[in-house]
Amino acid sequence: xxxxxxxxxxxxxxxxxxxxxxxxxxxxxxxxxxxxxxxxxxxxxxxxxxxxxxxxxxxxxxxxxxxxxxxxxxxxxxxxxxxxxxxxxxxxxxxxxxxxxxxxxxxxxxxxxxxxxxxxxxxxxxxxxxxxxxxxxxxxxxxxxxxxxxxxxxxxxxxxxxxxxxxxxxxxxxxxxxxxxxxxxxxxxxxxxxxxxxxxxxxxxxxxxxxxxxxxxxxxxxxxxxxxxxxxxxxxxxxxxxxxxxxxxxxxxxxxxxxxxxxxxxxxxxxxxxxxxxxxxxxxxxxxxxxxxxxxxxxxxxxxxxxxxxxxxxxxxxxxxxxxxxxxxxxxxxxxxxxxxxxxxxxxxxxxxxxxxxxxxxxxxxxxxxxxxxxxxxxxxxxxxxxxxxxxxxxxxxxxxxxxxxxxxxxxxxxxxxxxxxxxxxxxxxxxxxxxxxxxxxx
Numbered sequence: 001x002x003x004x005x006x007x008x009x010x011x012x013x014x015x016x017x018x019x020x021x022x023x024x025x026x027x028x029x030x031x032x033x034x035x036x037x038x039x040x041x042x043x044x045x046x047x048x049x050x051x052x053x054x055x056x057x058x059x060x061x062x063x064x065x066x067x068x069x070x071x072x073x074x075x076x077x078x079x080x081x082x083x084x085x086x087x088x089x090x091x092x093x094x095x096x097x098x099x100x101x102x103x104x105x106x107x108x109x110x111x112x113x114x115x116x117x118x119x120x121x122x123x124x125x126x127x128x129x130x131x132x133x134x135x136x137x138x139x140x141x142x143x144x145x146x147x148x149x150x151x152x153x154x155x156x157x158x159x160x161x162x163x164x165x166x167x168x169x170x171x172x173x174x175x176x177x178x179x180x181x182x183x184x185x186x187x188x189x190x191x192x193x194x195x196x197x198x199x200x201x202x203x204x205x206x207x208x209x210x211x212x213x214x215x216x217x218x219x220x221x222x223x224x225x226x227x228x229x230x231x232x233x234x235x236x237x238x239x240x241x242x243x244x245x246x247x248x249x250x251x252x253x254x255x256x257x258x259x260x261x262x263x264x265x266x267x268x269x270x271x272x273x274x275x276x277x278x279x280x281x282x283x284x285x286x287x288x289x290x291x292x293x294x295x296x297x298x299x300x301x302x303x304x305x306x307x308x309x310x311x312x313x314x315x316x317x318x319x320x321x322x323x324x325x326x327x328x329x330x331x332x333x334x335x336x337x338x339x340x341x342x343x344x345x346x347x348x349x350x351x352x353x354x355x356x357x358x359x360x361x362x363x364x365x366x367x368x369x370x371x372x373x374x375x376x377x378x379x380x381x382x383x384x385x386x387x388x389x390x391x392x393x394x395x396x397x398x399x400x401x402x403x404x405x406x407x408x409x410x411x412x413x414x415x416x417x418x419x420x421x422x423x424x425x426x427x428x429x430x431x432x433x434x435x436x437x438x439x440x441x442x443x
Contacts, residue, residue: 004310005317012291012314018157020287022148025164026059026141027279029171029200033193036175044190047127053254054110055134058103060246062138065099066092066145067290068239071297071377073153078301085154086223091231092146100142104135126190133194140198140205147208150221153294159211167204171196241385242376248385252392256418259401260411267411270350273341278358281326285366288319289373296377305440312374312433319366327359350411357415364422371429378436387428396421 030052037044069092076084111131114124148160174196181187188195212218253275260271292315299307330337334355338348368391375384400417403409409416 004307005314008295008307008311008314009317011295012288012311012318014155015152015157015291015294016284016287016318018161019152019290020283021161022152022157022164023063023283023286023290025161025168027283028168029197030055032168032171032175033197036172036179037190037193040179040189043122043126044193046123047130047190048193050114050123051127051131051134054107054131055138057247057250057254058107058138059141060250061243062099062103062142063145064246065236065239065243066096066142067149067293067376068235068242068381069095069146070149070153070290070294071238071379072235073150074294074297074377075301075379077154078298079303081301082220083223085150086221087225087228087231088235089146089150089221090225091228092150092235093143094227095232095235096143096146097139100139103138103142107135107138108132129191130194133191133198137194137198137201140201144201144205144208147205147212152290153297154221163204163208163211166207167200170200170203174200238379238381241381245372245381245385245388248388248392252397252418255397256400256414259397259404259414263404263411266344266346267350269342269344269347270338270354271411273338273347273351274354274358277330277337277341277355278362281323281362282365284322284326285319285362285369288315288366289369289376291315291373292370293373293377296374297379300378300440305437308374308378308437308440309434312370315370315374316367319370320363323362323366327363330355330359330362353410353412354415357412357419361415361419361422364419364426368422368426368429371426371433374433375429375436378433378440380432380436383432384429387425387432391421391425392418395424 030048034045034048034052037048069088072088072092073085076082076088111128144163148164151157151160175193176182177185178188178192178196179190181192186192212222257268257271257275261268292312295311295315296308299305299311334352335348337355338351342348342351372384372388375381396418398417399420400414402413403416404411404413407413
């Protein structure tokens with residue numbers, strides 16, 4: 001088994017880094033908007049944050065739903081069924097367009113709920129155009145996700161990451177031209193940032209489409225295929241639980257933030273500092289989950305059930321080593337890390353206390369994310385989604401509230417509840433994976 005794990009490590013690592021880079025791209029566009037709008041004052045900055053909170057739920061849903069395509073393509077690739085891949089891709093692009101339009105419509109409807117959530121009026125007054133542009137942004141984002149999922153599964157992961165990051169690189173100069181209006185360009189402020197983001201993502205999608213359509217290396221992926229409702233329905237059925245899963249996870253984190261708000265402004269600010277660092281670290285287990293899903297699907301398609309556990313263990317090793325180092329850094333240097341973000345001593349103390357819980361939380365989250373990805377590679381998505389609902393909403397949030405208020409842990413107790421809930425989730429997912437691999441090896 002050790003030799004099998006060593007054999008699988010390079011394949012996992014080749015996928016992890018580009019997948020993480022691609023996942024970070026959408027986040028970095030929002031970061032660029034925030035940094036470049038900051039000189040204009042607190043109102044546009046708050047508008048970016050509020051819009052990002054709404055869009056974040058839908059980014060997660062879109063990515064989760066469409067990531068099932070990487071499993072379908074990976075299985076076909078592993079089975080040597082090259083002619084099936086363009087069929088999945090063509091129909092996946094139709095599905096991506098539909099998902100993007102649905103996500104844009106959902107975010108548009110969310111706008112009407114904002115006035116009832118006691119948000120500052122001066123922020124809402126400047127937001128309509130920016131909010132609407134980010135709604136439309138979800139459409140090219142979804143279609144580009146289909147290309148990325150396909151490139152990752154046919155062992156061209158850096159190609160997908162390159163297209164995603166091209167949007168980040170284009171967004172910065174577009175922002176400068178449209179926010180501040182040098183020379184003949186109009187000074188559009190917040191609205192300019194929205195136009196820049198949409199333009200950058202649309203051009204990135206256009207580049208990906210052109211590469212697929214004209215590059216000689218893509219010849220096999222652009223074979224003509226007809227629209228197949230059965231394929232689209234199958235991909236939607238397989239991906240829907242994943243979309244729900246990531247919305248459930250993101251939603252629980254939002255509720256946890258609201259619960260921490262009950263402890264006051266300092267606690268909320270400390271949580272924001274810890275969450276900023278934790279959000280960056282979370283990209284790695286999410287990327288590992290994507291990598292192990294593709295490798296398991298490829299092995300499954302190739303008819304190699306004996307390698308499935310070695311693939312999962314190799315991915316767990318990568319996740320554990322990375323997150324153990326991150327946990328050590330958070331535990332030992334939490335105050336110093338927090339001080340890089342804020343100069344408020346009270347906020348630094350709260351963030352440092354939260355980092356101690358985050359250190360353990362990240363380790364357990366890495367295990368459960370990796371096993372979630374391994375099960376996704378086996379096309380087992382509905383049962384793990386149920387485990388997530390149990391872990392995040394039935395266990396983590398109630399336990400966190402009790403530990404914070406009754407246990408005397410204060411704001412860090414909320415995340416301690418998540419730690420305990422995810423331990424249960426990780427154990428259940430490991431057991432499920434062992435059962436499914438036993439069935440695969442027996443049958």
